[in-house]
């Protein structure tokens with residue numbers, strides 16, 4: 502576990518399961534159709550129960566890459582799920598980096614609009630969508646820090662990494678970036 506202070510806020514890096522987090526919101530690595538898939542998405546719908554999908558179906562037609570939508574958390578500990586659609590990695594020359602940054606920003610903006618003060622993120626796009634881990638970590642961490650500095654919110658942002666490799670990479674990138682924080 503690793504914690505860094507950013508102004509009045511805290512950035513946390515933990516190894517674990519996103520569906521077990523007690524933050525006010527958790528972020529889902531969703532797809533454009535907002536139809537439950539594998540990975541994080543499958544785990545969230547399994548544990549949260551059918552009401553999350555019912556709410557998605559009733560409110561949204563889908564969600565373009567880089568954007569996000571919000572539902573309740575169903576049976577999860579988290580009150581909200583923010584469904585954010587990261588880019589599929591196709592070699593790196595198709596705007597993937599900008600789209601991944603936009604995905605994190607969209608999720609954080611929704612959190613701000615809903616007065617959410619604590620949120621957990623998975624490593625969006627690094628599973629089935631094959632985004633290289635280190636580049637994804639740099640984008641994720643720097644985008645979150647930039648947002649927190651600007652808005653002084655959310656008070657807690659937790660990255661929840663599933664694999665040792667992802668946990669080590671996110672921790673290392675945070676160590677490299679955090680000395681520059683004032």
Ligand code: ADP
Pocket residue numbers: 517518519520530531539540541542544587623624625626627628629630631661662663664667
């Ligand atoms: P994407 O389609 O955006 O790549 P995935 O869900 O396939 O999304 O994977 C995103 C990341 O989440 C991967 O690094 C994967 O190892 C990780 N992951 C899978 N299950 C969980 C879980 N229960 N909690 C947190 N992270 C998870």
